[in-house]
Amino acid sequence: xSEAKVPVSSQAAPTQRERxxxxxxxxxxxxxxxxxGSSVARILVESKPAGLExxxxxxxxxxxxRVDWAPESVVWSEDAEAVLASDVDVxxxxxxxxxxxxxxxxxxxxxxxxxxxxxKKLIAFHGVxxxxxxxxxxxxxxxGAAVAGGIPVIPAIEQGLAGDRIQRIEGILNxxxxxxxxxxxxxxxxxxxxxxxxxxxxxxxxxxEDVGGFDARSKLAILMRLALRVAVDPExxxxxxxxxxxxxxxxxxxxxxxxxxxxxxxxxxxxxVSATVGxxxxxxxxxxxxxxxxxxxxxxxxxxxxxxxxxxxxxxGQPTAVAxxxxxxxxxxxxxxxxxxxxxxxxxxxxEVPHYIRFLVDDRPGIVAAITGALAKEExxxxxxxxxxxxxxxALPFVVTVEPCKSSALKRALASIHTMDCMREEPxxxxxxx
Amino acid sequence: xSEAKVPVSSQAAPTQRERxxxxxxxxxxxxxxxxxGSSVARILVESKPAGLExxxxxxxxxxxxRVDWAPESVVWSEDAEAVLASDVDVxxxxxxxxxxxxxxxxxxxxxxxxxxxxxKKLIAFHGVxxxxxxxxxxxxxxxGAAVAGGIPVIPAIEQGLAGDRIQRIEGILNxxxxxxxxxxxxxxxxxxxxxxxxxxxxxxxxxxEDVGGFDARSKLAILMRLALRVAVDPExxxxxxxxxxxxxxxxxxxxxxxxxxxxxxxxxxxxxVSATVGxxxxxxxxxxxxxxxxxxxxxxxxxxxxxxxxxxxxxxGQPTAVAxxxxxxxxxxxxxxxxxxxxxxxxxxxxEVPHYIRFLVDDRPGIVAAITGALAKEExxxxxxxxxxxxxxxALPFVVTVEPCKSSALKRALASIHTMDCMREEPxxxxxxx
Numbered sequence: 001x002s003e004a005k006v007p008v009s010s011q012a013a014p015t016q017r018e019r020x021x022x023x024x025x026x027x028x029x030x031x032x033x034x035x036x037g038s039s040v041a042r043i044l045v046e047s048k049p050a051g052l053e054x055x056x057x058x059x060x061x062x063x064x065x066r067v068d069w070a071p072e073s074v075v076w077s078e079d080a081e082a083v084l085a086s087d088v089d090v091x092x093x094x095x096x097x098x099x100x101x102x103x104x105x106x107x108x109x110x111x112x113x114x115x116x117x118x119x120k121k122l123i124a125f126h127g128v129x130x131x132x133x134x135x136x137x138x139x140x141x142x143x144g145a146a147v148a149g150g151i152p153v154i155p156a157i158e159q160g161l162a163g164d165r166i167q168r169i170e171g172i173l174n175x176x177x178x179x180x181x182x183x184x185x186x187x188x189x190x191x192x193x194x195x196x197x198x199x200x201x202x203x204x205x206x207x208x209e210d211v212g213g214f215d216a217r218s219k220l221a222i223l224m225r226l227a228l229r230v231a232v233d234p235e236x237x238x239x240x241x242x243x244x245x246x247x248x249x250x251x252x253x254x255x256x257x258x259x260x261x262x263x264x265x266x267x268x269x270x271x272x273v274s275a276t277v278g279x280x281x282x283x284x285x286x287x288x289x290x291x292x293x294x295x296x297x298x299x300x301x302x303x304x305x306x307x308x309x310x311x312x313x314x315x316x317g318q319p320t321a322v323a324x325x326x327x328x329x330x331x332x333x334x335x336x337x338x339x340x341x342x343x344x345x346x347x348x349x350x351x352e353v354p355h356y357i358r359f360l361v362d363d364r365p366g367i368v369a370a371i372t373g374a375l376a377k378e379e380x381x382x383x384x385x386x387x388x389x390x391x392x393x394x395a396l397p398f399v400v401t402v403e404p405c406k407s408s409a410l411k412r413a414l415a416s417i418h419t420m421d422c423m424r425e426e427p428x429x430x431x432x433x434x
Numbered sequence: 435x436s437e438a439k440v441p442v443s444s445q446a447a448p449t450q451r452e453r454x455x456x457x458x459x460x461x462x463x464x465x466x467x468x469x470x471g472s473s474v475a476r477i478l479v480e481s482k483p484a485g486l487e488x489x490x491x492x493x494x495x496x497x498x499x500r501v502d503w504a505p506e507s508v509v510w511s512e513d514a515e516a517v518l519a520s521d522v523d524v525x526x527x528x529x530x531x532x533x534x535x536x537x538x539x540x541x542x543x544x545x546x547x548x549x550x551x552x553x554k555k556l557i558a559f560h561g562v563x564x565x566x567x568x569x570x571x572x573x574x575x576x577x578g579a580a581v582a583g584g585i586p587v588i589p590a591i592e593q594g595l596a597g598d599r600i601q602r603i604e605g606i607l608n609x610x611x612x613x614x615x616x617x618x619x620x621x622x623x624x625x626x627x628x629x630x631x632x633x634x635x636x637x638x639x640x641x642x643e644d645v646g647g648f649d650a651r652s653k654l655a656i657l658m659r660l661a662l663r664v665a666v667d668p669e670x671x672x673x674x675x676x677x678x679x680x681x682x683x684x685x686x687x688x689x690x691x692x693x694x695x696x697x698x699x700x701x702x703x704x705x706x707v708s709a710t711v712g713x714x715x716x717x718x719x720x721x722x723x724x725x726x727x728x729x730x731x732x733x734x735x736x737x738x739x740x741x742x743x744x745x746x747x748x749x750x751g752q753p754t755a756v757a758x759x760x761x762x763x764x765x766x767x768x769x770x771x772x773x774x775x776x777x778x779x780x781x782x783x784x785x786e787v788p789h790y791i792r793f794l795v796d797d798r799p800g801i802v803a804a805i806t807g808a809l810a811k812e813e814x815x816x817x818x819x820x821x822x823x824x825x826x827x828x829a830l831p832f833v834v835t836v837e838p839c840k841s842s843a844l845k846r847a848l849a850s851i852h853t854m855d856c857m858r859e860e861p862x863x864x865x866x867x868x
Contacts, residue, residue: 043597043738144594150739152594159593159769160578160586163477163759287745290724304477305584305747305756311721312742322739325597329772335593336769338760 026332029056029083031104032094033065035201036118036145039321040092041070049325051332058083080104084111090331092324093117102126109133109141116327118145118320124218124234127225128342142327142337147219148173148296150319151312152326157226157300162338164302166227168267170433173219175294175315176203176210177242177262181279182292185250185259190243202294202315213239213262213277220264220277227300228268230345232275237347240278244428248391249358252399253281255386256356259289263433265351274349281356281432287311288433352404354383354432357414360424363396367422374416375402378409395424401432460766463490463517465538466528467499469635470552470579473755474526475504483759485766492517514538518545524765526758527551536560539575546571550761552579552754558652558668561659562776576761576771581653582607582730584753585746586760591660591734596772598736600661602701604867607653609728609749610637610644611676611696615713616726619684619693624677636728636749647673647696647711654698654711661734662702664779666709671700671781674712678862682825683792686833687715689820690790693723697867699785708783715790715866721745722867786838788817788866791848794858797830801856808851809836812843829858835866 028044030037037057044054054074059065062078077083080100084091084107091108093115095101102122105115109130117123123130123143134141144154148171157166172178179202183193194211197203209215221234242262253260258281266275282288287309291297296314301307313319361367372382380402387398402410414427462478464471471491478488488508493499496512511517514534518525518541525542527549529535536556539549543564551557557564557577568575578588582605591600606612613636617627628645631637643649655668676696687694692715700709716722721743725731730748735741747753795801806816814836821832836844848861 039738047597047599049597150736151742152590155593156586156590159589159764160760161756162763163481163483163761164756165481287724290721302584302756304473305753308585308744308746310742310744313740319739322595322598322736326594326772327597329596330593333772334770335772336767338763338767338769 025051025053026090026328027053027055027088028090028092028328029058029086029088030054030092030094031058031080031083031101032096033057033059033062034094035317036320036324037092037094038067039317040094040324041067043321043325045069045071049329052325052328056083056086056088084108088113090114090116090328092328093119094324095119096121098122098125105130106133109137109139112137112139114140114142114331116145116324116331117141117143118149118324119143120146120215120218120222124221127222128231140331140337142331143222144327145320145323147222148298148310148312148314149316150322151296151298151310151314152323153223153298153310154226155326156310157223158338158340161227161300161302161305161308162340164305166300166302167269168265168301169220169223169227169298170263170265170288171220171223171298172261172288172291172296173216173264173298173314174210174213174262175296176207177216178291178296179294180211181242181245181260181262184245184247187247189247190245211243212241216262216264216277220266220275223298224266224273224275225342226340228266228273229340229342230268230273231342232273232345232347237275237277240276242279245279248397249428249430251388252358252386252397253356255388256281256384256401257284258282258432259284260430261288261291263288265433267349267351269349272349273345273347274351275347276351276431279430281430283434286433350407351431352406354404354434355402355410356430356432357400357402358397358428359400359417360395360397361422362424363393364422367420370420371400371417374413375400378405378413380405380409380413459485459487460524460762461487461489461522462524462526462762463492463520463522464488464526464528465492465514465517465535466530467491467493467496468528469751470754470758471526471528472501473751474528474758475501477755477759479503479505483763486759486762490517490520490522518542522547524548524550524762526762527553528758529553530555532556532559539564540567543567543571543573543575546573548574548576548765550576550579550758550765552577552583552758554580554649554652554656558655561656562665574765574771576765577656578761579754579757581656582732582744582746582748583750584756585730585732585744585748586757587657587732587744588660589760589764590744591657592772592774595661595734595736595739595742596774598739600734600736601703602699602735603654603657603661603732604697604699604722605654605657605732606695606722606725606730607650607698607732607748608644608647608696609730610641611650612725612730613728614645615676615679615694615696618679618681621681623681624679645677646675650696650698650711654700654709657732658700658707658709659776660774662700662707663774663776664702664707665776666707666779666781671709671711674710676713679713682831683862685822686792686820686831687790689822690715690818690835691718692716692866693718694864695722695725697722699867701783701785703783706783707779707781708785709781710785710865713864715864717868720867784841785865786840788838788868789836789844790864790866791834791836792831792862793834793851794829794831795856796858797827798856801854804854805834805851808847809834812839812847814839814843814847
């Protein structure tokens with residue numbers, strides 16, 4: 001491997017001696033050799049971090065995956081069973097999805113091996129059970145790459161914020177949605193940007209997981225368990241897709257000194273847990289409005305420490321691979337996670353926040369009176385009514401913003417408004433972040 | 435302690451069992467019961483984190499420090515020797531400064547105890563030696579609170595970014611300077627804001643440590659060791675004070691779409707290490723321009739993962755206490771740091787960046803020609819010359835910005851310019867961050 005770069009850390013005489021040098025390096029099998037998997041291998045080969053040795057790569061049809069820069073000693077296999085039964089110490093699971101990835105992870109943990117994974121869905125739905133299994137069998141389960149890829153928010157919560165009581169999470173957790181919405185902010189159309197995102201590999205052929213909010217929901221559920229210390233069923237978080245947002249909403253948002261982002265938010269207050277994912281109006285002065293392109297951002301609000309903001313590349317092969325290799329290093333150094341006990345919880349709370357409601361109407365006299373009447377009946381106060389010129393009368397978009405109110409009350413009012421003859425489509429209801 | 439709030443985490447049945455439950459809680463002595471010390475005690479008493487027990491408080495004249503909300507079992511002492519000789523497991527050193535704090539830390543580590551400290555100066559100057567001592571004696575040394583208080587940047591580097599090769603650090607590491615400069619940006623005068631900062635407890639009676647850049651320098655040296663993996667003598671980083679900045683500079687900065695912040699920056703490239711601390715021009719679109727008041731911010735640029743941004747409350751009793759308690763929890767959970775070997779290094783590199791140079795001249799014909807001639811002699815290219823109206827001719831401020839150049843070349847040019855008769859004061863030279 002003389003052609004690989006030798007990093008400074010292994011060239012130089014260390015000034016700190018290692019407390020517990022491992023005699024044998026950790027033997028590592030990568031399951032899934034896509035963008036992230038090959039980036040992990042690349043870092044292991046280039047940087048040669050002490051104590052880590054890539055020994056196996058598993059992938060279906062592995063021959064087309066084989067690379068010439070990996071050590072010759074690496075076993076390339078399409079037999080998952082054989083790799084699981086081998087003498088590897090740790091499985092790096094990068095296949096994603098619940099099945100068969102979950103089965104591989106369970107089998108590895110059962111055998112007392114450790115598992116590093118970037119699989120947010122698996123951890124969101126089965127993390128508690130898998131951590132229990134790891135603890136029972138003496139292995140470790142680490143998933144720093146599962147949320148916000150290259151941003152070390154999970155180790156920061158476990159190691160640096162464990163002493164706080166975190167009460168609120170707000171995050172931009174899906175790079176695809178952020179790419180689409182920040183391009184739409186600049187004037188592009190949804191379909192065009194989605195197409196662009198697919199061409200650049202930011203979005204899947206079927207983008208539902210991303211634009212429907214399911215990906216961000218899994219990540220939010222993981223953050224809720226670690227930061228709010230409440231383990232919820234991710235299915236209880238009902239995501240709102242970004243597909244209903246159109247150019248007119250960005251135009252109205254700008255008039256309100258806001259932009260639109262897909263935000264995942266959760267809070268715990270007075271024993272109630274609230275959580276939601278969807279497009280929201282974000283004040284242009286908020287850090288959440290700064291994130292552009294595929295960037296991710298997480299804001300944690302602690303009882304003692306106040307707000308901490310993290311941002312960076314939430315996805316992509318190399319940033320995600322950094323999180324994986326960092327987890328591997330922590331394992332090799334015998335670093336225990338600070339295990340934060342969580343309690344099972346229901347997502348039963350409601351956010352009491354202001355809302356942006358955009359109507360599309362066939363304009364006629366009395367509409368505003370009818371709408372405001374329906375809102376008044378639910379005791380919802382109006383903050384502003386905005387109607388911009390230049391739209392056809394038979395398909396006129398206009399916006400009402402309301403003071404903080406319970407989502408359930410607003411839903412009732414909007415259901416009643418939706419039955420009105422003049423409504424051309426279901427009103428669009430977005431939370432406003434303040 | 436029935437009056438103390440019981441946190442959710444200790445009320446509830448944990449869903450994850452602890453891997454290695456400690457039979458005995460860690461016995462903790464706090465050295466220094468000021469704002470941070472009492473906040474640490476408050477969290478320990480209110481949140482009752484499992485495995486942590488406050489047993490001793492040391493302070494000079496401790497009687498005036500005694501609080502009624504601490505457990506009766508706590509020993510309040512003004513005898514450092516006695517506390518060091520007691521059966522405490524960990525010393526939380528919050529006295530600050532090199533002496534006698536360094537002596538207490540050494541004595542504790544010698545005795546095989548662990549030490550948690552927020553003492554940036556001690557860690558910047560003696561961290562390598564103290565970590566060696568801790569490792570040799572079987573104790574642990576943790577200092578998550580030493581840099582950027584409530585922002586978990588140290589655990590994030592050790593646990594979440596260890597797999598990357600970090601090449602550049604840019605940070606706002608001193609809340610006092612950021613408070614002063616962000617108030618000056620809004621139009622306040624230096625002396626007035628300093629006074630305000632002192633009244634609010636953000637600045638010391640002698641503000642030199644903060645405004646002179648010495649505090650930020652210590653923090654930068656610590657980050658350089660952990661992130662760039664190079665251990666430098668902090669004295670080699672020459673700080674520039676913020677005291678030379680005046681209202682006119684903010685006015686010129688705004689014309690250049692910039693503001694001014696105290697920035698600590700370091701980079702490692704091609705084996706050269708560069709580091710500096712001082713007021714710099716920051717593009718208004720840069721995250722560094724977002725930080726206001728006493729906020730801190732750190733941007734780390736990794737070879738693989740790109741930029742990661744952290745921001746939050748860098749100082750203050752409670753945020754700093756969160757970092758201390760998180761370190762205590764990591765200790766109680768047996769969490770090892772990922773020890774990143776560092777190599778001794780010299781700060782020998784030069785930044786090649788654009789500069790903002792503000793002159794104050796007794797105006798007369800030929801000045802611009804003379805100045806531009808001196809710059810041309812050093813092969814420094816001018817980017818812009820800006821002179822705003824409304825200043826007296828005998829004390830006329832005007833600004834030249836130059837393309838990226840070596841600091842040493844610019845220093846020579848400015849030394850020659852400074853000898854010109856028309857110069858009313860030494861030209862102000864600020865790096866521009868791009």
